[in-house]
Amino acid sequence: MPELPDVEILRRYLDATSLHQSIEGVEVRSDRLLESLSAKKLQSAIKGRSFEETFRHGKFLFAHLDDNGWLVLHFGMSGYLKYFKQMDHDPSHDRLLIGFSNGYHLAYVSQRKLGSIGLTDEPGAFVKKKGLGPDALSPDMDFTAFKEALSGRRGSIKSALMNQEILAGIGNIYCDEILFQAGVFPKSDLTGLNEETMQRIFKKLKEVLQTAIDKKADPSHMPDTWLIPLRGTDRGCPRCGGDIATIKVSGRTAYYCPRCQGKAGE
């Protein structure tokens, strides 16, 4: 789930459910998610406070605690948030459970425990320390900045787009979608991509991420010209009808259309 669009939807979910309510209970149900802090320290930082606003950078979600720093959530491969009242609606694999004074709860759920939970004084400092590039949807990440961030690099376009130090937020499936929409072979070497192709990739990058947010990051609502809904099915390419293929690129499975996504820079 959680790439940039998914995390943006989670951010809005937290905004819509959990702001300005006093936090009465904090249960840490898996220590392994905690980013260099103890359960006790997390509890004392959160208890009695409330979430006042949220911020997202790439795949990281920050929740501002009144007068006491920010809670930082990363969702790994399988994380999400759930707001509910009755404890029998508590999802399995809840790793952090926050109880509010109105009787509702917010659960951080993560089946595979590959995410992280931490604290920071300030999101900007956290981003810097992590070495994250600009958020992929930030207005600062314009075409000039995009080209600049990629200049002097080698390797495949797919690895570059997924490299969080270059720009933050793109993961495996949205990367595949961007390259499909741009008609670019995932393993294309960066150095061989011409200006026009780079421009197309950049345009599709913004378009795909924004559209995904508009569709609430729900794969079943994505446009039928997209590749995402075809994952795991045997349906053909939405553009040419041909078979969708997969290859490994930097350890991840890339879905692509061999006919529509040419090998060359063009």
Next chain:
DNA sequence: ACATTGACCTGAGAGC
């Protein structure tokens, strides 16, 4: 610098 591999975790689904 880059790619590749395995590790970290848990469970779903396929194939037998």
Next chain:
DNA sequence: TGCTCTCAGGTCAATG
């Protein structure tokens, strides 16, 4: 039904 194998939308460290 139950076993085994593979795979999953993310990162990190070690190795070539």
